[in-house]
Amino acid sequence: MCFLQKTMDELPQLKIGFIGAGNMAYGIAKGILTPGDVVASNVTVSAPSKNNFARFEKMGVTLTHSNEEVVQTSRLVFLAVKPHLIPAVLKAVSAHVTPQHVVVSVAAGVTLATLEGLLPGGSCVMRLMPNLPCMLQEGALVLARGTGCTQEVASQLKDLLSPCGLVEVGPESWIDAHTGLSGSGVAFVYVFAEALAEGAVKMGMPSVLAQRIAAQTILGAGHLLRDGEKHPAQLKAEVCTPGGTTVYGLHALEKGGLRAAVVDAVEAATQRARELGGAKRVEETR
Ligand SMILES: NC(=O)c1ccc[n+]([C@@H]2O[C@H](COP(=O)([O-])OP(=O)(O)OC[C@H]3O[C@@H](n4cnc5c(N)ncnc54)[C@H](OP(=O)(O)O)[C@@H]3O)[C@@H](O)[C@H]2O)c1
Known part of the structure; x- marks a missing residue:
């Protein structure tokens, strides 16, 4: 059975x-x-060029141009290349993957079945779907384990990744929905931020100030929602004074179809993630 580490004391020895x-x-x-x-020196990062090495150098990690070296020196291997490169990258390193490895792919649309098919039988493989705010340790991440991975490993990985943001473990079907909700959802929130600020500019506020206030409004509302126990509908009701400004604004949003448009957006992005995963499977069987 594969464990990332048997106890927390072993974390300093974990090679990633x-x-x-x-x-x-x-x-x-x-x-x-x-x-x-x-x-940090137990973390090895590979890429064909040095273009992105500078920020990793500051972390003190080991840098290489060899993907084989990463697999040979690490127990936990993250695949963080563009999805279309996954088959070639895995074919080249597959011979070095052992039952002790835990392989975690962040590639959008590349299924667990595809990953498992590219690696030795019984390999411990997981899919991880992060989103852009992961860069600031404010991400939302969903983790799904393959048939060769135990619940214990998934839960150890969840703990290891928790400083990246909110991490949830679930079935692979959640990965595409998470892509629609949170991967693409980041862009939906930016559209909302842009529109909020445009409204204030229309009402006479300087654009830069309107954008900063829109960002802070989304941040503050997000913290209240995430850190409290309340449903969004309850928080919304608390802002609505009878006959006051907010309920008038909310009526305008409902007339504009915001709610249905957002549901449609998450559905469309999820469907597209499913299509891309399916298209890749078909391409690889040709
Ligand atoms: N960005 C997001 O919001 C997001 C969200 C969820 C999932 N993802 C997934 O995360 C993965 C990485 O995305 P990203 O945004 O981090 O991409 P990125 O910033 O474009 O980085 C891709 C990296 O892969 C390297 N690379 C290219 N060919 C390689 C090879 N043959 N072997 C080893 N490394 C190679 C590149 O090397 P160079 O440094 O030499 O160019 C670069 O460092 C993708 O599969 C994407 O689907 C991204």
Whole structure:
């Protein structure tokens, strides 16, 4: 049975690798190193060029151009390259993957079945879907385990990733819904922020100030929602004085179809994630 570490005392010995040195690798590595239990020199990161190495150098991690070296020196390996590169990258390192490895892919749309098919039988494989705020340790991440991975490993990985933000473990079907809700949802929130600020500019507020206040409004509302026990409908009701400004504004939002548009947006993005996963499966069987 594969364990990342048997006790928390073993964390300093845990060897972690990243294939790919982009934004997601950076955000996850930064989160994992933040509590100080994992030793930076035990983290190895690979990429073909040095373009993204500077920020990893500051962390004190080991850098290489060899993906094989990452797999050979690490127990836990994150695959953080673009989805279309996964088959070639895994074919090249597969011979070095042993039953002791835990392989975690963050590639959007690449299914557990595809990953397992590219690795030796019985390999411990997981899918992790982060989102952009992972870069600031404010991410929302969903983790799904493959058939060769135990619940214990998933739960150890969840603990290790917790400094990256909110981490949930669930079935693979949640990954596409999470992509619609949170991966793409970040962009939906930016549209809302832009529109909030535009409203204030229309009412005479300077644009830069309106954007800063819109960002702070979303941040503050988000903290209240995340850290409290209340449903969004309850929080919304608390802002609505009878006959006051907010209920008039909310009526305008409902007339504009905001709620239905947002539900449609999450559904469309989830569907697209499913299609992309399916398209990749078909391409790979050709
Ligand atoms: N960005 C998001 O919001 C987000 C959210 C969820 C999931 N994801 C997933 O995360 C993965 C990485 O995305 P990203 O935004 O971090 O990408 P990125 O910033 O473009 O980084 C990609 C990295 O892969 C490296 N690379 C390219 N070919 C390679 C190879 N053959 N072997 C090893 N490394 C190679 C690149 O090297 P160079 O440094 O030399 O260019 C770069 O460091 C993608 O699969 C994406 O689907 C991203």
